[in-house]
Amino acid sequence: MLSPSIVDPVARNIVILTSTLTALMVLEYIWSFTDEVRLVWPRFLKTTEAKIYVVTRYAGLAGQGCNIWFALRMVSRVPNSPSTCRAWYSYQISMTQCLLFSVELLLMPRVYKMYGEDKSIFVLLIVFGGVQFAANAASARSVITGTSYSPTCVIISPHHSRIYHGVSIIVMFMFILLTMLWRFFRSSSGLSGPPRAWLKLAVRDGSCTTIAIMSIFIFMFLCSTRVINTQMSGNIIFYVLFSLLWFAAGRIVLHHAKFRKMQESQKNDINDPRLTQTIEVEPFDDFDACPTSPSSFGVESIEVSTPLESMSDVETRDIADEHLCGKDDMQLSRCAPTFILIERCISGRGAGFKK
Secondary structure (H helix, E strand, O other), X not given: OOOHHHHHHHHXXXXXXXXXXXXXXXXXXXXXXXXXXXXXXXXXXXXXXXXXXHHHHHHHHHHHHHHHHHHHHHHOOOOOOHHHHHHHHHHHHHHHHHHHHHHHHHHHHHHHHHOOOOHHHHHHHHHHHXXXXXXXXXXXXXXXXXXXXXXXXXXXXXXXXXHHXXXXXXXXXXXXXXXXXXXXXXXXXXXXXXXXXXXXXXXXXHHHHHHHHHHHHHHHHHHHOOOOOOOOHHHHHHHHHHHHHHHHHHHHHHHHHHHHHHHHHHHHHHOOHHHOOXXXXXXXXXXXXXXXXXXXXXXXXXXXXXXXXXXXXXXXXXXXXXXXXXXXXXXXXXXXXXXXXXXXXXXOOOEEEEO
């Protein structure tokens, strides 16, 4: 529990924290804006991922503006009624839950695809997600009404029911992490080319996100059980978690969009008709290359084409929307065009070849 003498320093630390996180979010937005316009906006009406990205991106920036505004009220010692503090804390829980479910909606389809759209995995994801939603909804009211606030809405004593709120989220993300790692270590060695690249990308993004989120909630759990006793625990978790989820949602979508763009670029290169062409072989400038007499030389035009005919059945797909195993798993190196230039010398007495 915070004493009144340390409420003001806590409020000052909240302002410093929110200002730092806001600066990082703005830098991230500026850095990725070009990729957003190029990769996400054209697919806004076509995919759910693009819609989730846009909503979380701009709602998150607006929400962070509200966080700074209220943090400045705290440090300025503007008094608030208990109902205002409860409304502010309700806003924090609502924003956190929306961002959490957004990240889960981005990760769960990846787990589903990793297991070949198996129905049992789908059922497990729905069950774990439903349990988390029910636990959070049940504990939200007691968390809001049972928390003690200062007149400036700094949390003095968080309610113990936050333990159940955090445990359900930890279990959900632990399930996502374990299923991803299990799939990766069990089957990555049997994959090659785009399927393996997509699997590594999905596991990397999913693992980093889940480990970071679980770390925050484990810290909150330890603080709620008084294993760790820190003055700032009840006040900083929301701001850190808010920014982390915003970063995670954006990066997951952008990384997948870049992978899709690379797939499309490779498909266009393979299907480029300019890769099949007729090459007119010029006469040799070096007559010594053909050990024949200086009698009449002839030039034969040889048509050399890439083995694109053998590629007619190759399909380059968005690998995230298909199974990761089966007959479609093939290496791109098998589709690479090969050029063999043959120069042929023809004379009256013999023929020489030069490759």
